[in-house]
Structures are given as structure tokens and as C-alpha cells.
Amino acid sequence: QVQLVESGGGLVQAGGSLRLSCVASGLPFSDYVVGWARQAPGKERELVTAISRTGGNIYYADSVKGRFTISRDNGKNTVILQMNSLKPEDTAVYYCAARWKVISHYHTEYTYWGQGTQVTVSS
Numbered sequence: 001q002v003q004l005v006e007s008g009g010g011l012v013q014a015g016g017s018l019r020l021s022c023v024a025s026g027l028p029f030s031d032y033v034v035g036w037a038r039q040a041p042g043k044e045r046e047l048v049t050a051i052s053r054t055g056g057n058i059y060y061a062d063s064v065k066g067r068f069t070i071s072r073d074n075g076k077n078t079v080i081l082q083m084n085s086l087k088p089e090d091t092a093v094y095y096c097a098a099r100w101k102v103i104s105h106y107h108t109e110y111t112y113w114g115q116g117t118q119v120t121v122s123s
Helices: none
Strands: 003-007 011-012 018-025 032-039 046-051 058-062 068-073 078-083 094-101 117-122
Touching: 003 068, 018 032, 018 094, 032 078, 032 117, 046 068, 058 068
Parallel strands: 011 117
Antiparallel strands: 003 018, 018 078, 032 046, 032 094, 046 058, 068 078, 094 117
16 A cells, blocks of 8 residues: 655754655655645644656745755655754644645645654744
8 A cells, every 4th residue: 555654853943954754655656746744733734845756846835935945766765855944833743745647736636645743843
């Protein structure tokens, strides 16, 4: 079955950095767009970034543009989210998600989801 496994979350001070990883199995990885969504307590889930199958098309939400960088390695079935200049408002559970072929800016259009990893940014 399809599995997306996230790692790399944790506690960091404002201004610091974290690197999240998502490793996929059970699907033809290079046929899938991969995104990262986050959900803070009491808030709706939002897609913050997504990367196309070849990495040539990347989406960033305005809230993370210039601070977060997404990349992928199709040979390792892995997507990396490098998060710099973290702010307390970045605190959330971060989820890796995948959808077939076409990039989307909406988390509801992603088919497969990981279990999530907690990111906490202290002020």
C-alpha cells in the first residue's frame, strides 16, 4: 500500500531552521506531485508548498515564500522541505501529501497523506 513517512520535526527557536523529509513507497513516485501541508490547532489545513514530478514547477504559499525550499530526489523517493527563518506562526503539524501528475495549490486535491510531524517554533 502507499505510505508517506515524514521525519525531521521538532522544537526550534524563532529564526532557526528545520529540515523535513518525506519518504514514499508503494507508488510510482516520479508520476506524483508531492506537497507539504500544515495544520495549526484550531485552524484549517493549508498547503504551503508543492513540487511537480520533475521539480520544474514549484508552488509556495505567500506565508512561506522566501523562507521555505522544497526539493525532491526521484531516485530515492524522497522530498525535502528546508525551513529557514522560522516564526512562531509556523508552529503546526506538517504533512506530506501526494497526487497524481498535476500540481495543485489546494490540499483537498491530494490523495495520499502521511501521519504528520510536529514543528514547534518558540518565541
